[in-house]
Amino acid sequence: MSSLSTPTEPSRWSRVWNSNIGYSFRRNPVAIVSLMIFLLIAIMSIFAPLIAPFDPYDLGQIDIMNSEYPPLWVDGSDAQFILGTDDQGRDLWSTILYGTRLSLLIGICAVVLQAFLGISIGLIAGYVGGRTDSLLMRLADIQLSFSTLMVAIIFLAVTQAMFGSETFNQYAIYFLIAVIGVAEWPQYARTVRATVLAEKKKEYVDSARVLGFGPGRIMVRHILPNSLSPIFVISTVQVANAIISEASLSFLGLGMPPSQPSLGSLISSGFDYIFSGSWWITAIPGIVLVVLVLVINLLGDWLRDALNPKLYKG
Amino acid sequence: MTTPQPLLEIRNLEKRFELDRGFLETLKFRGGKFVREKRAVHAVNNISLQVAPGEALCVVGESGCGKSTVARLIAGLLNPSAGEIHYDGQRIDNRSRRTLMPLRKKMQMIFQNPYASLNPRMTIQQALEEPVRYHNPSLSRGELRDKVAEVMRAVGVDPSWSSRYPHEFSGGQRQRIAIARALTVDPEFIIADEPISALDVSIQAQVLNLMLEAKDQRGLTYLFITHDLSVVQHFGTKVAVLYLGSVCELSDTATLFENPKHPYTRALLSAVPQLKDDHPNHIRLRGEIPTPINMPKGCPFESRCAHANSRCSAEQPRPIQQPDGSLVACHAVEEERLDG
Amino acid sequence: MSLLSVRDLSVKFAMRDNTVTALNQISFDLAKGERLGIVGESGAGKSITGFALMNLLSRPGFIDSGKIMFLGDDIVQMPEAKMRNIRGNKMAMIFQDPMVTLNPVLTIGQQMVETLMAHRKLSKAEAEQIAIVKLREVYIPSPEDRLEQYPHELSGGMRQRIVIAIALLLDPQLIIADEPTTALDVTIQADIMELLLELCQSNKVGLILITHDLGVVSQMTERTLVMYAGRIIEAGRTREIINDPQHPYTQGLINALPQQTKPGQRLKQIPGSMPSLTAIPKGCPFSPRCEFVKDRCHTEAPETVQYANVEVACHEVNRLHTDKAEEIKA
Numbered sequence: 001m002s003s004l005s006t007p008t009e010p011s012r013w014s015r016v017w018n019s020n021i022g023y024s025f026r027r028n029p030v031a032i033v034s035l036m037i038f039l040l041i042a043i044m045s046i047f048a049p050l051i052a053p054f055d056p057y058d059l060g061q062i063d064i065m066n067s068e069y070p071p072l073w074v075d076g077s078d079a080q081f082i083l084g085t086d087d088q089g090r091d092l093w094s095t096i097l098y099g100t101r102l103s104l105l106i107g108i109c110a111v112v113l114q115a116f117l118g119i120s121i122g123l124i125a126g127y128v129g130g131r132t133d134s135l136l137m138r139l140a141d142i143q144l145s146f147s148t149l150m151v152a153i154i155f156l157a158v159t160q161a162m163f164g165s166e167t168f169n170q171y172a173i174y175f176l177i178a179v180i181g182v183a184e185w186p187q188y189a190r191t192v193r194a195t196v197l198a199e200k201k202k203e204y205v206d207s208a209r210v211l212g213f214g215p216g217r218i219m220v221r222h223i224l225p226n227s228l229s230p231i232f233v234i235s236t237v238q239v240a241n242a243i244i245s246e247a248s249l250s251f252l253g254l255g256m257p258p259s260q261p262s263l264g265s266l267i268s269s270g271f272d273y274i275f276s277g278s279w280w281i282t283a284i285p286g287i288v289l290v291v292l293v294l295v296i297n298l299l300g301d302w303l304r305d306a307l308n309p310k311l312y313k314g
Numbered sequence: 315m316t317t318p319q320p321l322l323e324i325r326n327l328e329k330r331f332e333l334d335r336g337f338l339e340t341l342k343f344r345g346g347k348f349v350r351e352k353r354a355v356h357a358v359n360n361i362s363l364q365v366a367p368g369e370a371l372c373v374v375g376e377s378g379c380g381k382s383t384v385a386r387l388i389a390g391l392l393n394p395s396a397g398e399i400h401y402d403g404q405r406i407d408n409r410s411r412r413t414l415m416p417l418r419k420k421m422q423m424i425f426q427n428p429y430a431s432l433n434p435r436m437t438i439q440q441a442l443e444e445p446v447r448y449h450n451p452s453l454s455r456g457e458l459r460d461k462v463a464e465v466m467r468a469v470g471v472d473p474s475w476s477s478r479y480p481h482e483f484s485g486g487q488r489q490r491i492a493i494a495r496a497l498t499v500d501p502e503f504i505i506a507d508e509p510i511s512a513l514d515v516s517i518q519a520q521v522l523n524l525m526l527e528a529k530d531q532r533g534l535t536y537l538f539i540t541h542d543l544s545v546v547q548h549f550g551t552k553v554a555v556l557y558l559g560s561v562c563e564l565s566d567t568a569t570l571f572e573n574p575k576h577p578y579t580r581a582l583l584s585a586v587p588q589l590k591d592d593h594p595n596h597i598r599l600r601g602e603i604p605t606p607i608n609m610p611k612g613c614p615f616e617s618r619c620a621h622a623n624s625r626c627s628a629e630q631p632r633p634i635q636q637p638d639g640s641l642v643a644c645h646a647v648e649e650e651r652l653d654g
Numbered sequence: 655m656s657l658l659s660v661r662d663l664s665v666k667f668a669m670r671d672n673t674v675t676a677l678n679q680i681s682f683d684l685a686k687g688e689r690l691g692i693v694g695e696s697g698a699g700k701s702i703t704g705f706a707l708m709n710l711l712s713r714p715g716f717i718d719s720g721k722i723m724f725l726g727d728d729i730v731q732m733p734e735a736k737m738r739n740i741r742g743n744k745m746a747m748i749f750q751d752p753m754v755t756l757n758p759v760l761t762i763g764q765q766m767v768e769t770l771m772a773h774r775k776l777s778k779a780e781a782e783q784i785a786i787v788k789l790r791e792v793y794i795p796s797p798e799d800r801l802e803q804y805p806h807e808l809s810g811g812m813r814q815r816i817v818i819a820i821a822l823l824l825d826p827q828l829i830i831a832d833e834p835t836t837a838l839d840v841t842i843q844a845d846i847m848e849l850l851l852e853l854c855q856s857n858k859v860g861l862i863l864i865t866h867d868l869g870v871v872s873q874m875t876e877r878t879l880v881m882y883a884g885r886i887i888e889a890g891r892t893r894e895i896i897n898d899p900q901h902p903y904t905q906g907l908i909n910a911l912p913q914q915t916k917p918g919q920r921l922k923q924i925p926g927s928m929p930s931l932t933a934i935p936k937g938c939p940f941s942p943r944c945e946f947v948k949d950r951c952h953t954e955a956p957e958t959v960q961y962a963n964v965e966v967a968c969h970e971v972n973r974l975h976t977d978k979a980e981e982i983k984a
Contacts, residue, residue: 023670203431207492210389211445211499212418214411221444225435376839377810484927514695514928515866519910519921526920541840548912548921567917585844587869589896589913596844603809603839 024306031302034295041292045101052094053080057260064089068278086266086281087273088258095261096285100292102262106176107243111235113181114242118188119231123219125189126196137193140186148183148245155179156254169257176255180242191234195227229307236300240293247289263289319403320364321503321535322388327361327397329383330354333607356606357383359559359614360397365503365552370529370536372550372567374543374582378603380559381539385507388537389423390414401503419449422496426508428488432480438491439476442466446498465494468531469524486517493524497532504528507539522549543586547571555579558606558614561633565640575642577652578615613645621646657827657860658684658707663720665699665706665884667931668713674931676702676715678884686827687858689851691871691892693907694881697928700864703881704832707862708747709737725827743773746821750833752813755820756805762789762816763801766823773824788819792849811842815849822853828860835870847874868908872896880904883929883939890964900966902944938969946970 016022025031044051054061066089069078077084083092125136143151159175160168168175199205200223208218243263249255250264251271258269263285270281333353334340340350358380365371373381386392388399390406399407401417425431432441442462446453453461463473469490480488489509496504506525510518522545528534538549546553546567553570555563555578563576574580577597584596599618610616612627619626625645633641634648646652665677677699684690694700705711707722709729722729724745729737741747749755757765766785770776776784782801789797792815805813814834821829831850835843851874854861863874871878871892878895880888880903888901899905906924908914915921926943929935935942941951950969958967 203425203427204433206386206389206391207423207425207431207495208433209391210418210421210423211448211495212411212415213444213448217448222433222436226433376841484930486927515868515907516695516910516924517927519912519923520925522912523920523923526918543840544912548915548917581841585840587844587847587867587873589869589872589908589911596841596848598845598848599841 021306025302028302030298034298034302037291038295038299041100041288041295042104045097045104048094048097048101052091052097054091054094056090056095056098062089068273068281070278071280071284074280083284084278084280086269087278092280092284095266096263096288099261099263099266099285100288102173102256102260103243103246103264103289103292106173106180106246106262107239109177110180110184110242110246111238113177114184114238115188115231115235117182117185119192119224121185122189122192123196123224123227126193127200127215127219127223133193136189140189143183144186146183148180148241149248151183152179152245152249153252153254156249160254165257169259172256172260176246176249180245180249183245184238184241187234187238188231191230192227195230196223199223199226233300233304233307236296236303240296240300243289243293243296263292320400321367321369321402322363322365322537323400324361324363324384324388325398325400327358327384327387327399328356328395329358329380329387329392330356330395353607356609357559358387358394359609361556361559361561363554363561363564365535365537367502367535368533369551370538370549371552371554372538372540372546373554373556374540374546375556376541376582376603378558378606379556380606381541381556382507383559384556385423385505385537385539389421389505390418391423415449419499420501421503421505422499422501423505423507424489424493424496424509427512428485428492429512431492432488432495434480437477437479438466438471438483441480441491442476442495442498445495449499461498465497466491468497468528469494470520484517485513486520489513489517489521490524493521493528497528500532502533503535503537505537505539508541509538510545511540511542518545525549543583555582558603558609560614560630561641561643562615563640563642563644564633565636565638565642569638569640573638575636575640575647575652576615576644577619577621577646613643615644619646621651623651656683657686657688657725659721659723660707661721661723663703663706663722664718665702665711665715666718667715669932673718675718675934676884676931677706679720680881680884680886682879682886682889684828684860684862687854687860688877689854689861689863689875691875691878692862692864692881693866693868693871693878695866695907695928697883697930698881699884700881701832702884704747704830704862704864707830708741708745710741710747739773742769742826743824744826745828745830746824746826748814748817748821748829748831748834750836752810752817753805755817756813758805760804761801762803762805762808766801766820769820769823784823785819788823789816791822791853792816792819794819810838811846814838814842814846818846818850818853822857822859825857826859828862829854830862830864832864833866834863836865836867843870850874868896868911880907883934884931885939885967886958887940887968888964888966889958894963898962898964900961900964900971901940901968902946902970903940906943938967944970 066085067087069081069085070076071084072082081091083096086092086095121136125133156175156179205218205222208222246255246262247264247267250262251268253268256262256265258265261269266285267282267289270278274282331354333355340352341348342351361384363371373384375381383392387394394407398405401421406414406417439462442465443458446458446461462476466473466476471487471490471494483491510521513521529536540546550567553565553567554561555576557578563570563579570579574583581597581599601618604610604617612629613631616622616626631643631645631648633643636642661681662679663677664675664679666673666675680703692700692703702715706717709732711717717730720730724740763782763785767778767781770781770784785801786797789800794800794812794815808816835846838846847870853859863871865871875892877890878892879886880895880901882903888895888899888904895904896908899908909922910924912921924943929939937953938951938956941947944951948970956967956969958965959971961971
């Protein structure tokens with residue numbers, strides 16, 4: 001207990017850095033490299049309008065005559081276009097930057113929606129229990145028995161047909177966020193419910209009840225903060241999943257329109273040209289997608305290990 | 315005999331935990347056909363107790379005797395299956411959380427495991443401030459801080475440590491903080507469920523002293539749940555010995571330790587390892603505690619009792635007032651079959 | 655020849671950036687058939703001592719130096735294969751939680767027969783016979799039926815009896831019991847302790863009883879070690895230690911028991927708490943909590959000295975005694 005007598009409070013950052021999480025991060029080269037790559041991709045895509053030499057959304061900058069230039073290191077390239085151009089003559093490098101931005105945005109927003117729905121439902125199911133719990137969890141089972149893609153395809157196809165493709169394309173990003181968000185809430189709900197059931201038995205919850213606190217306060221102020229570790233872990237994995245779902249839907253033509261391509265629609269638009277020799281239109285965004293999803297998953301793995309209390313007990 | 319109005323009174327309290335909840339679980343295949351039967355754990359059977367203001371009633375018994383269930387029933391963490399709980403003349407077991415709010419402040423609970431009874435994500439300041447603010451929303455920030463500092467000093471924890479998290483404290487300090495949290499709302503009645511059994515010997519004494527101090531200074535009344543008889547002798551003014559969900563002996567502490575009457579109480583007392591006596595000479599109990607699922611028809615202690623006869627296995631003994639004021643539920647005591 | 659002789663045993667734990675000392679140069683002996691109690695609070699190092707004696711310390715803990723001579727061989731240097739033969743065969747361990755020892759998916763019979771056949775050349779039928787005899791020795795009713803049962807079908811007291819029967823299966827010379835009854839009720843505890851005592855006496859088995867309960871030690875053992883912060887601070891005959899403790903910590907521990915004070919009065923408490931392994935004070939580890947502390951206690955670790963029939967590690971042991979003598983005179 002000698003540490004208690006130190007007068008100066010360590011800053012929040014150095015507390016994190018010296019904590020078990022910080023320590024396990026420093027000791028894990030895979031996690032360090034993954035985080036660096038992820039941050040690099042994230043920062044570049046956030047600042048895409050500043051970095052990108054062209055604006056892929058500006059039709060005035062696109063010249064169909066520039067189409068299908070290969071990347072710099074391949075014969076017949078144009079020095080303007082580092083990674084070449086796509087079938088419409090858009091600079092691939094700029095388009096990828098903007099596309100990654102969209103993919104990340106959709107992925108993160110969809111996960112925020114999932115988390116909101118899933119955490120609320122999971123907390124209520126776990127804490128209230130009984131019939132409410134049974135009802136909510138059966139709903140989750142039903143939801144899970146439809147695959148995300150199936151739900152998304154049906155929903156997006158119907159909306160596309162209802163609103164017409166023009167309106168759909170305009171609001172595609174919101175539809176994607178909504179459908180991916182709604183389709184995957186049971187993942188959160190189940191995890192949260194399981195943690196809540198474990199936390200609910202602990203004496204600090206009883207102690208809060210004896211003090212007269214209401215169920216809302218106990219759920220939000222007491223149980224939720226103690227259920228965050230598994231939520232963090234699945235969140236990383238879910239962001240990766242959401243990005244893949246978005247890419248798959250866009251690849252199938254149900255996602256972002258070709259005029260505002262995400263990584264998935266880029267891959268899809270290049271797919272027709274892959275056998276005519278223009279492999280880069282598909283391959284380069286494909287690699288970006290794979291790397292992005294991989295580093296997120298690696299970070300998720302590390303986080304799961306680091307937050308598992310069994311591992312740092314000894 | 316005029317007794318002062320008890321602060322807490324429980325009448326014929328019962329608690330059953332259903333084992334078979336869903337409809338399908340209640341179906342059993344017996345003797346070639348399906349029958350519907352619900353099994354239940356009879357945790358508390360027909361217990362009546364009274365606690366007068368200023369008393370410290372200790373409830374002792376072995377694991378599974380229902381002592382913690384009694385505590386949780388009184389604290390409102392569980393709902394009784396039957397019976398009534400009265401606090402200060404008002405019935406409290408059938409009221410909603412909102413109407414109970416004013417009473418909540420008067421009745422607090424201290425738990426066994428100091429490592430689990432504090433929210434690990436709240437600083438000590440937050441943990442102690444929350445109940446005060448919740449029950450007195452009009453207090454200013456300064457008044458809040460004063461109140462927290464006051465209770466921290468009262469339990470012997472330096473108020474300058476209030477920005478730390480529970481994991482930075484030792485078990486004994488955490489239990490002090492848990493006591494401080496209960497004291498923040500100025501209660502008059504404390505339910506303590508094995509508050510020292512998770513602590514080391516030298517720390518047990520510290521916490522026990524703290525609770526005695528709080529009793530004297532704040533005029534607290536205690537319901538103290540424990541399995542440790544030496545603590546009972548020290549802390550309690552009255553003792554209730556529980557066995558399999560029933561009270562087998564209820565008397566003043568001094569009377570119980572001088573002259574235990576129920577065969578189970580005697581066995582329990584003789585089993586405590588003594589420091590001075592190096593010749594263990596305890597009353598051997600045969601068999602094991604029966605499960606509270608299939609409750610015996612007669613005396614719950616009958617299967618392990620050396621004095622049991624046919625009446626004990628047929629008829630449940632009722633608590634009978636003894637000349638020295640204790641209540642004993644035993645046929646053998648009633649019939650004076652036990653010698654001195 | 656003594657059964658067990660521990661000399662300057664030190665156990666350390668590898669932490670992130672450094673190592674911490676969990677056992678600091680402890681030495682003691684155990685004669686054949688002798689019963690020794692190791693008392694201390696959590697964090698004193700008593701369980702680690704038990705594990706070190708069985709050579710069962712697992713990462714990050716390791717034996718840093720010292721000798722553990724068991725029947726003439728040094729356990730510290732012993733290859734794992736030979737140690738495995740000693741474990742269970744000559745030395746057995748009983749844990750607080752019987753489920754640590756019992757495998758939940760095997761029947762009692764399977765576990766006992768397997769243990770026997772691993773160490774002895776026996777047929778299954780012979781092994782079963784021995785198992786039944788051992789179960790009867792620990793007063794398990796109808797042992798034949800128990801062989802077919804799984805651990806979860808038995809009560810806590812019954813399980814601990816079976817663990818004792820398994821420990822005795824190969825007629826070991828030493829049993830290390832780590833808080834064997836802490837999880838049990840008082841009436842069951844009394845039974846188990848009586849049983850353990852009886853078995854040790856009749857089979858001439860040495861016993862090391864690790865516990866926090868001075869009452870249990872007082873009834874079960876002939877000699878006692880009191881541990882604090884990884885050191886033995888007092889050692890001697892149990893009677894002497896209980897009746898006339900010399901170390902201020904032992905005195906405090908005994909005086910803190912509720913039995914030692916009149917009902918309703920304040921207990922005599924030791925202030926503070928056991929230091930964590932990472933922050934053991936310099937000099938005497940008990941110095942911050944000690945009422946007799948002198949300057950020297952903060953800088954210099956006390957040597958173990960023979961004093962009034964016990965061995966005690968305290969600088970102020972003489973002063974304590976003169977104080978007490980004066981008190982009696984006054």
